[in-house]
Amino acid sequence: MTGSAGAPELSRIIQLVIEGWGAFFCIVAVIVIWQTRWADAKKARGLIQFIVADGLLLISDVFAIGFRGHAGTGAFYIVRIANLLVFVMGYLVIISGVYYFSGLIEERVKVSIRNWKSIEYGIGFLGVAMILLNSVFPFLYDFDVNNRYYRLPGNWLISFTYIMGVLLILALLLNFFRDLTKLERFAILSALIFPMFSLVLQVFHYGASLVNIATCIAVIFTFVSHMMDYTAVVAEREREREKWISDENIRLLYNQIKPHFIYNALTGIYYGLDEDVSRSKKALKDLSGYLRGSLDVLDERECVDFKKELATVQSYLEVEAFRFEDQVQVELDAEDTDFRIPAFCLQTLVENAVRHGIRQKDPPEGHIRIRTRLIDGVHQIEILDDGIGFDDENVFEKEGVHIGLRNTKERLELMCDGSMEVESIPGKGTRICIRIPEE
Numbered sequence: 142m143t144g145s146a147g148a149p150e151l152s153r154i155i156q157l158v159i160e161g162w163g164a165f166f167c168i169v170a171v172i173v174i175w176q177t178r179w180a181d182a183k184k185a186r187g188l189i190q191f192i193v194a195d196g197l198l199l200i201s202d203v204f205a206i207g208f209r210g211h212a213g214t215g216a217f218y219i220v221r222i223a224n225l226l227v228f229v230m231g232y233l234v235i236i237s238g239v240y241y242f243s244g245l246i247e248e249r250v251k252v253s254i255r256n257w258k259s260i261e262y263g264i265g266f267l268g269v270a271m272i273l274l275n276s277v278f279p280f281l282y283d284f285d286v287n288n289r290y291y292r293l294p295g296n297w298l299i300s301f302t303y304i305m306g307v308l309l310i311l312a313l314l315l316n317f318f319r320d321l322t323k324l325e326r327f328a329i330l331s332a333l334i335f336p337m338f339s340l341v342l343q344v345f346h347y348g349a350s351l352v353n354i355a356t357c358i359a360v361i362f363t364f365v366s367h368m369m370d371y372t373a374v375v376a377e378r379e380r381e382r383e384k385w386i387s388d389e390n391i392r393l394l395y396n397q398i399k400p401h402f403i404y405n406a407l408t409g410i411y412y413g414l415d416e417d418v419s420r421s422k423k424a425l426k427d428l429s430g431y432l433r434g435s436l437d438v439l440d441e442r443e444c445v446d447f448k449k450e451l452a453t454v455q456s457y458l459e460v461e462a463f464r465f466e467d468q469v470q471v472e473l474d475a476e477d478t479d480f481r482i483p484a485f486c487l488q489t490l491v492e493n494a495v496r497h498g499i500r501q502k503d504p505p506e507g508h509i510r511i512r513t514r515l516i517d518g519v520h521q522i523e524i525l526d527d528g529i530g531f532d533d534e535n536v537f538e539k540e541g542v543h544i545g546l547r548n549t550k551e552r553l554e555l556m557c558d559g560s561m562e563v564e565s566i567p568g569k570g571t572r573i574c575i576r577i578p579e580e
Contacts, residue, residue, distance in 0.1 A: 157206055160199045163357035167196030170364045180374045184248075187241035188367055194237045195360045198230035210289050220288050225276055228299065232268035234356060235261065235306040241363075242310060250320045254313065261309055268302045403428075409464045424463040430456035435488075444481035444557050447513075447520075451475065454491050454511070461495055468506035469499055477515040480577060482522075482559075483552040487511075489545050490524050490573055498528020498571055507570075520577040527570040533563050546573075553577070 170192050178185035205223035208216040239261040243254055275281040280295040314321075406428050413421035434453030458471050491509065499507035512523040546563060553559035557577050565571040 160203050164196050164199040167192050177371050187244050190237040191241045194233040201226035228272040232265045236265035246317050264306045427456045427459040445484045447482050448478050450487045454488050470508045472510040474512040477513040480520040483556045486549050494526040498526045501529045518579045522575040524573045530565045530567045530569050533565040
């Protein structure tokens with residue numbers, strides 16, 4: 142894998158530059174994949190292991206080439222340790238590559254290929270054992286008095302085990318070739334053809350680490366394939382999200398603006414005109430604000446301003462206060478309002494607190510508090526009521542009146558990376574806390 146003493150100086154410099162940039166690319170690739178791991182955590186983990194192994198191989202070879210032929214105790218140990226790591230990492234690249242590519246195949250064809258993986262892992266660990274044994278009893282390679290690497294008669298075992306590992310992957314690929322996508326075929330073929338071709342060339346061109354460079358090229362193609370696949374996943378997820386939001390807005394609008402609520406509110410306003418005209422007119426204005434705010438968000442594709450959502454909720458609470466003669470007391474403590482929230486989220490939770498919490502008490506009266514704060518870069522909304530409460534165990538898995546809580550939680554997570562927690566004590570009341578990260 143590493144070059145000999147006869148390699149020209151220019152070739153040595155070119156190889157150092159190529160492998161140095163390859164190692165840098167591996168670092169960048171790992172960071173990017175880690176940031177996008179949500180799309181497929183298992184696949185991302187396998188690819189990260191594959192790239193890390195290749196990156197360590199390239200870094201080790203940079204040290205092996207850079208200090209080759211240098212005198213001194215430090216160079217003596219650096220060259221030997223670096224060459225040892227180059228060969229060990231070469232086998233770990235095979236092992237991690239098998240883990241990654243077998244995962245792709247198992248995901249597509251839904252079959253177990255455990256026996257095949259066991260053989261590949263066996264070849265990889267056998268190679269590692271040979272390299273470690275060589276450090277004690279040299280039979281694969283050694284170093285001359287000028288601190289330069291040279292091959293020993295047993296060196297063919299290294300090429301043989303590498304080739305066997307690659308051929309077994311190729312055989313598996315051909316067996317399931319039709320079940321893979323074009324991107325996956327491209328990624329696997331690149332990881333096979335380049336190292337195989339370089340192994341053959343290196344037999345006739347002793348002196349350059351062609352396998353290391355070829356493996357680096359294969360990693361680049363594999364990374365590009367992974368990112369193209371990730372882009373396709375993001376695009377599909379966005380299409381599903383748009384459809385979900387559209388369908389959910391229509392469903393929410395239908396569920397939120399219930400005909401009996403409008404009928405009861407209008408009936409109350411009608412009879413209230415005989416007793417208090419000014420208050421009835423205000424209630425009619427509040428009902429109009431509630432309906433306008435609810436209808437306006439139907440066209441919203443993303444989150445809405447919290448101030449807008451809060452205004453609609455205030456209009457709703459004013460109407461309820463008019464209907465039930467101020468039996469529902471409201472306290473608003475909104476220090477933080479400069480953020481966005483999915484439409485109907487606050488409205489759904491407040492209406493649940495009134496209908497299923499406070500109005501179920503005997504007598505049907507109580508207190509609801511809405512409080513907002515910006516804490517450590519997170520917008521926090523608390524909705525507290527002293528209603529009848531409920532058993533909050535597994536609340537997001539229950540149907541019935543709690544389905545609104547589950548839907549609200551899902552919309553917060555999907556649309557703004559938010560979270561929601563519910564604490565409720567039967568007979569005492571309920572506390573709901575929403576947390577939305579700053580944009």
